[in-house]
Each structure stands twice: as structure tokens, then as C-alpha cells.
Amino acid sequence: MEMERSMASNSTGTLEIRHLNKQYEVEGAPLKVLSDIKLRIAPGEFVSIVGSSGCGKSTLLRLIVGLEEDYQGELLLDGQRIAGTSLERGIVFQEHRLFPWLTVEDNIGLGLLNAPLTEGQKRFAVRDHIALVGLRGFEKALPHQLSGGMAQRVAIARALVNRPEILLLDEPFGALDAITRAHLQQELQRIWQAEGITTILVTHDVEEAVFLGDKVVVMAPRPGRIRRVLPVPLAHPRQRASLEFAAIKADVMSEFGSDAATDPAPQPALAAA
Amino acid sequence: MARPAPLAQRVPRPLRGWVLPLGLLLVWWTAFHFGWSTSPLLVSPTAVWERALRYTASGELREALGASLWRNLAGFAIGATGGLLFGAALGFSRRFERVVGPSFHTLKQISLFAWIPLISVWFGLGDAAKVAFLSLAAFFPVVLNTFEGIRSVPRELIEVARVLRLTRWQVLSRVALPSAAPSIFAGIHLALVYAWLATLGAEYLLVAGKGIGNTLIDGREHLQMDLVIFGVIVVGAVGFTLNWLATQIENRLLAWRGSTVAQF
Numbered sequence: 001m002e003m004e005r006s007m008a009s010n011s012t013g014t015l016e017i018r019h020l021n022k023q024y025e026v027e028g029a030p031l032k033v034l035s036d037i038k039l040r041i042a043p044g045e046f047v048s049i050v051g052s053s054g055c056g057k058s059t060l061l062r063l064i065v066g067l068e069e070d071y072q073g074e075l076l077l078d079g080q081r082i083a084g085t086s087l088e089r090g091i092v093f094q095e096h097r098l099f100p101w102l103t104v105e106d107n108i109g110l111g112l113l114n115a116p117l118t119e120g121q122k123r124f125a126v127r128d129h130i131a132l133v134g135l136r137g138f139e140k141a142l143p144h145q146l147s148g149g150m151a152q153r154v155a156i157a158r159a160l161v162n163r164p165e166i167l168l169l170d171e172p173f174g175a176l177d178a179i180t181r182a183h184l185q186q187e188l189q190r191i192w193q194a195e196g197i198t199t200i201l202v203t204h205d206v207e208e209a210v211f212l213g214d215k216v217v218v219m220a221p222r223p224g225r226i227r228r229v230l231p232v233p234l235a236h237p238r239q240r241a242s243l244e245f246a247a248i249k250a251d252v253m254s255e256f257g258s259d260a261a262t263d264p265a266p267q268p269a270l271a272a273a
Numbered sequence: 274m275a276r277p278a279p280l281a282q283r284v285p286r287p288l289r290g291w292v293l294p295l296g297l298l299l300v301w302w303t304a305f306h307f308g309w310s311t312s313p314l315l316v317s318p319t320a321v322w323e324r325a326l327r328y329t330a331s332g333e334l335r336e337a338l339g340a341s342l343w344r345n346l347a348g349f350a351i352g353a354t355g356g357l358l359f360g361a362a363l364g365f366s367r368r369f370e371r372v373v374g375p376s377f378h379t380l381k382q383i384s385l386f387a388w389i390p391l392i393s394v395w396f397g398l399g400d401a402a403k404v405a406f407l408s409l410a411a412f413f414p415v416v417l418n419t420f421e422g423i424r425s426v427p428r429e430l431i432e433v434a435r436v437l438r439l440t441r442w443q444v445l446s447r448v449a450l451p452s453a454a455p456s457i458f459a460g461i462h463l464a465l466v467y468a469w470l471a472t473l474g475a476e477y478l479l480v481a482g483k484g485i486g487n488t489l490i491d492g493r494e495h496l497q498m499d500l501v502i503f504g505v506i507v508v509g510a511v512g513f514t515l516n517w518l519a520t521q522i523e524n525r526l527l528a529w530r531g532s533t534v535a536q537f
Contacts, residue, residue, distance in 0.1 A: 067432055085436045097433050101451045101529040110447070111437050144531035158437075 012078045013165035013198035015041040015064065020073035022059060032223035033059050037073070039217065039226065046192055046199045048213030050206055050252065056224020057202045061170050064200065065091045077166065087115065090159030091168040094175055096151035098143040104154050105130065105139040111161040129157040132191060149180040156191065166198045173208065185211055189237055206256075210249050211238055218255045228255055316498045321506075324499035333488075338507065340483040341472050344400060348407020349468040353461055356412040360419025360460070364453070365445070381413050385471065389478050399482060403475040410471035411464035418460025422453030455527055462519045469512050485511075 020037040023030045033056045041047050051057045062068040063075060066085035075082045077089070090111075098107045105126050112122045130136055133153040143151055152172055159167055169188075173181040185208055192199050192212075203209050209216045213232055220227040232238075232248055239245060284292060298318060303309075305317035328334045362369050363377070388409055396402035426449050434444045450457075476486025485507055492500030 065436060067435060085438060087438055089436075091436055093429070093433075095429065097429050099430060099433075099448070099451070101454070110439075113443060113447075114438050114440070142529050142531070144529070 013043040014078055015039070015166060015198065015200075016074065016076040016079070018074040018076075020060075020063070020071060020075060022056070022063060022068070022071045034063075034071075035223040035225045037224075037226055039229075041198060041200065043198055044196045046201070046212055046214045047217060048209035048215070049200065049202045049217045049219060050204060050209040051219030051224070052204065052221060052256070054224075055219040055221040057219050058170055059224065060219075061091070061168050061200065061202050064166070065089050065168050087111075087162045088165045089168060090162060090164040090166070091170065092152070092155045092159045092172045094171040096143070096148075096155045098151055098154055098158075100143050103140050103142055104135060104146070107143070107154055108158045108161050111158045115162055125161055129161045132160070132194070133157045134187065147180075148176050149184055152176065152184060153187070156188070160191070160195065160197070163195075164197070166200065167192075167195075169199065169201045169203075171203055172201070174203070174205075181205075181208070186237065188212065193236065206249055206252050207240065210245065210252060211240060216248075216252055218252060314498060316502065320499040321502050324497070325503045328488075328500065328503065334507070337483050337485045337488045338511070341476065341485040342511070344403050344407060344475070344484070345468050345472045348404045348471070349411045349465060351404065352408035352411025352468065353415045353464050355408065356415025356460070356464065357419055357457070359412075360416040360457075361423060363416065363420045364423025365449070377416070381417070385410055386474065386478070393479055397481075398479045402479050403472075406475045406479070407468050407471050410467045414463035414467060415457075415460040418456045418463070419453065422456025422460075423449055425456070426452040455530065458523045458527060462516075462523060465515050465519050466512070469515055473508060 017037050017039040020034055021032070022034040023032045025031070037060065039047075049057045049060065059068065063071055064077075064082065066082055066089065069083065082089075099110065102110065108126045108129055109122060112125060115122065117125065127139075130139060133156055135150065135153055135157070138146070138150065143154075146154065156172070172188075173184050176184065188201075189212055201209070201212055210232055216230045216232060218227045218230065219225065230248065230252060234242075234244055234248070302318050304315075305319075359377075363374060364370075385406075388406065392402050392405050392409075396405050430448055430452060431444065434448045439447065472484070473486045473489075476484040477490065480487070480490065485504060489501055489504040489508075492498070492504060
């Protein structure tokens, strides 16, 4: 059912977050990890969420993908309350999380296992997405034979193969070296433009956030909340060396400066959340 | 560079494993050739070789080895299958683990040989008793490793399965079992080794019928040391072959792990 809807109306993908609160129990006491999050993401928009560790940005993503439940407030995708996981929402984690016993094409194909497609359509979709992430020729490779950057490309293809309405990325390039990271950021931009998919990227890399996002959401920790939302009114693809780019980056950075000045010293117990 | 290679490196790599046994054989042969030993407890390599030829030609070897191998495989198959099912149930069902787990963990502490009196009363001294004993020997390592393997399926991969909306059955067959496979294979491999060790144990302790263990007993009773030594070599060769076969199958089926051996 979910699949049919997403196939019928591929242009949708509006995410609406209203008064979202989330807390965990830590040693019997409630610990607030997200406080009154409000955010509206338009179809096809690319939103970057930046924040230091412990600001709840990963928790927010896990709520949107449906791996975490029990939240207060509203979390709506195209007006429907999010409950549990769905093929409408794809995610890429920081670690590639490929199945080590499956080849590249089988890992991607696993995303289609329960899709209402014929075998032929599935094969075509897999081939298509291998090409999309630039891995033609590596269909039969096993994860241990891939570099970190290639494995992350496979993870992106797996997240996209169902043609979800929204793509979530949880620090996807955090574990890669600087050169590979810069290259994959460009690739991600190209893929996002080609697919026109609503995308949320969680990162702690300010440059990455500004380079990719239509808007940058700056989050603050303890409890996790939105400090500021900055639009990035620059045409894609962006020039990292341009003055406008540097100015926006500096603006985002300044939010972290005040963060360090006004927030209490980090508490180790809370940082884990 | 001018330094000569150490002796060990002048032997081609695949042959290095043969250096020690061939050396021993040489010492053994030399001892007899120069008449250093006349004790009836020690026999010459030639006597063992001749005994081997006679024992093989008369069909006695085939009969004894066949009986042992058949028992070994029957016990292994029953024990490993049972262990796989029991271990999987223990791994997948928390409730089953809560109810049955404590009893199982108590039973596994009992030495395998402590079961012999019970088994001989229930199953006699024949093949049924031996197969029952072997099944028990193969059962425990498979249960433990299957359970361990299933319980250590990475949470990260289970989350991916949830995101991809895999059904419970798909999670089991496509995520949990492949992920647990290396551990399960390790258990089956151990079971194969244990079953062969236990085959000899069973033939020693439940003395009735034919088997390679009985060959050893006969040799000892009649002070035919050539037969005893030949028997020991056969037992070792079978164990080596079973282990080699298991390793080959394991490496082939688990090739996705890549190289798992650290190079120092």
C-alpha cells in the first residue's frame, strides 16, 4: 500500500515536524533529548542539520525513519503520522551497514525484496541505481573488497532503490578521508538533483552542511533543540571558495561560538544521548 | 642479502609440514637398522608397513574403518542436526531460553564420559549405544556455537532489515542465519572433530562389535605392536582428513569474510 502511494505520487515528500519532544529514561529519571522541534521541509528540498554531538540530531533522524518510536508532538510525512519504518523513507548511516555476505547488487536488491515489482523490474532498478552511484563493473564485488567510499555509495543506492519520498543521511561521510568526502559530497549533490528527492542530511561538518543544504538547521544540545534555521540562497553546484559561501559558513559557525560561550560544561552522561 | 637462507626456508613451503614426521620416521628406521632396540614393545617401520599391507589386503581394515566411519557419521549427523535446531530455538526464542536454557547449561557441564553408564544401560553395548554417545558429543558444540552466533547478530544489520521492511522470516533466513553462519560452522567443525574422538572413546568403553578402536584393543591384547601403531596412524589420518574437509567446505561457503587470518 505504502509503495503504491509512493509510486503514484512521486512528487510528494513534505515533512512536517510540530512540537516534537522525545525523552529517554536514564536510571529511572527522564532525560529530554529533543525539545519542541518545529520544522517544515518542502518536497525536493535538501536540508542540512548541524550540531555538536549530543544535540539529538541523530535521534531526530531515527524518529523520522521510524527506528525510534514513542515521541510527543507531530511527525508527519505528506500529512500522515510516522509510525514505524516504511519503504517511503530511505536512510544511509555513518557506517555503510552492508550485509557482508551479499554482493553489491544483492545488497541493493535487498531493498526491493518486498517491493511490488516483477523480477525483471527489480533487476532493472538495481542496475539503474548501480549506475547512478557510479559503481558499474562492481556488481559482483563483496563489501570487504570495497573501499569506504565505494561501500557508502552502495549504501546510498540501497536507500534510493525503492524510490522513497525522503532520503535521510546520518553523517554518511563522517568516517571517510577528506578527499573521498569532498568527492562524495559532489556525487550526493548530483544524485539529489537527478532524483529530485527530499533529503535530510545530519552532519557535524559545517562546510558539508552549507555546501549541500538549501537550508541549514543549527541544533543546540541539552536538551536538543533548534537554535536557528539559515537559508542558503546560492545556486547548486556551489563554489566552496566563493565569498558568499564563506560568509554563510561563517554565519553558521558563529552559532557554535555562542553555543560554547553560553552552554554549561558538557556532562558525560548526557553526551551519550 | 649475502647471508644464506635459514635451513627452514630452504625447504619449499608446502613440504615444510612433512619435515618433522619424516625426521621421526628416519630416527625410528635408523634405530632398528642399527639394532639399538630389541624390545618387543617397539617394532620396526617395516613390520608396521607389512602389517598394514596384510590388514588392508584381508579386508579387515575396510571392515573396521567402515564400521567406525559409519557410526561416526551417523552420530555426527544426528547430533549436529539436533544441535542446530536446539541452538536456533535457544537463540531466537527468549522464552525457550528462559525455560530450557538453565537445564541445558547444567547438563553441558557433565563430562561426556559420565553418560556412558547411563547410555549402556539404555542402549546396550552395540551400535545404538555408540551412535547415541557420538550424537551427544556432536550436539553440545553445535548448540553452543549456533546460540552464540544468533545472539551476536549485529544490531546495526537488524535495524537495516527493519528499514527495508523485511518480514520476520526474511530477517531470520537472510540476516540472522548468514550472520551466524561463521559461528555455526565453527560449531559443526568442532562437532566433526569431537565425534571422531568420541568414536574411539565409544569403541573403547562399549567394547562390542567391529571398529578401528577394536583393532587397537585387539593389537594391545595380543601384543601386536605393529597393529597398534598402524591403527594409531589410521585414526590420525582419518581425523586429519575430516578436519581438512571441514576447513575446505567452510572456506568455500564463507568466502565473503575475505581473509580472516592475520599476517604477522
